[in-house]
Amino acid sequence: MPSAPAAAERSPEQAAQAFLRAFDRLEWEPFRGYFAEDMTMFFPFAQTQSRVDGREAIEKVFEGFFRAKRQQLADAGAPMIQGLNPRDMEVQMAGPDAAVVTFHLGSATTPARRSIVLRRTAGEWKVIHWHASGTGTAASGFVEVK
Numbered sequence: 001m002p003s004a005p006a007a008a009e010r011s012p013e014q015a016a017q018a019f020l021r022a023f024d025r026l027e028w029e030p031f032r033g034y035f036a037e038d039m040t041m042f043f044p045f046a047q048t049q050s051r052v053d054g055r056e057a058i059e060k061v062f063e064g065f066f067r068a069k070r071q072q073l074a075d076a077g078a079p080m081i082q083g084l085n086p087r088d089m090e091v092q093m094a095g096p097d098a099a100v101v102t103f104h105l106g107s108a109t110t111p112a113r114r115s116i117v118l119r120r121t122a123g124e125w126k127v128i129h130w131h132a133s134g135t136g137t138a139a140s141g142f143v144e145v146k
Contacts, residue, residue, distance in 0.1 A: 012099035012118045013091045015125035019116070024084040026066055026073075032059055036119060036126035044112065044132040086114070097121070111135055 010018065015034070022030035035055045042051055043061060052058050073080055089103040097120040106112040117129040 010125060011091075012093070012101060012120075012125055013089065015118060016089070016091070016101040016116055017086075019127065020084060020086055024082050026070055026080050026082065028063075028066055032062070034125070034127050035059070036121070036128045039126075039128055039130070041130045042132060044134060099125075106134075 019031065019034040022034070032055075035058060037055050039055050039058055040051055040053050041058050041061075045061075048061060052061060069082065070080060084105055086103040086105060089101065092100045092102075094100055094117075099118045101116045101118060103114050104111045105114060112132070112134050114133075115129075115131040116127055118125045119128045120126075
C-alpha cells in the first residue's frame with residue numbers, strides 16, 4: 001500500500017480513494033498521513049457534536065475509534081476491514097489545488113453523507129476538512145431531487 005506521500009502524483013479522486021481505502025482497512029499511518037495540520041472535522045458521533053480543529057485533536061478521536069473498531073473485529077474473528085463502500089463519488093475542483101469530494105456510505109435506505117475537502121500543498125493532496133453525517137429523518141414538505 002503506498003504511503004500518503006505517494007499521493008503527490010494522484011488526482012484528487014485517486015487521493016480520496018486511497019485515503020478511504022486506508023480508513024476502511026484501519027491502516028493508521030497511511031490514513032493519518034493524509035491529514036493536513038490545519039484539518040477540521042465534523043464527526044458523526046453523538047459524543048463529538050462540535051467541530052474538531054487541528055490534526056492532533058482529530059487524531060485523538062480517531063485513535064479511540066480505531067482501537068474500538070479493531071477490538072470489535074478481532075473479537076468477531078473478522079478481517080480488519082470495515083466494509084466501507086463509498087458510492088456516488090463526485091469531485092468538484094475549486095481551483096488547481098483544491099477539490100471537494102462528496103459521496104455516500106451506508107445503504108440506499110439509510111445513507112450517510114460525507115464531504116472531504118482536499119488541498120494540494122507541495123504536490124501532495126491533504127484533507128483539510130471532513131464532514132460526516134447521517135440523513136436522519138426526512139423533513140416534511142421537501143421533495144428529493146435526482
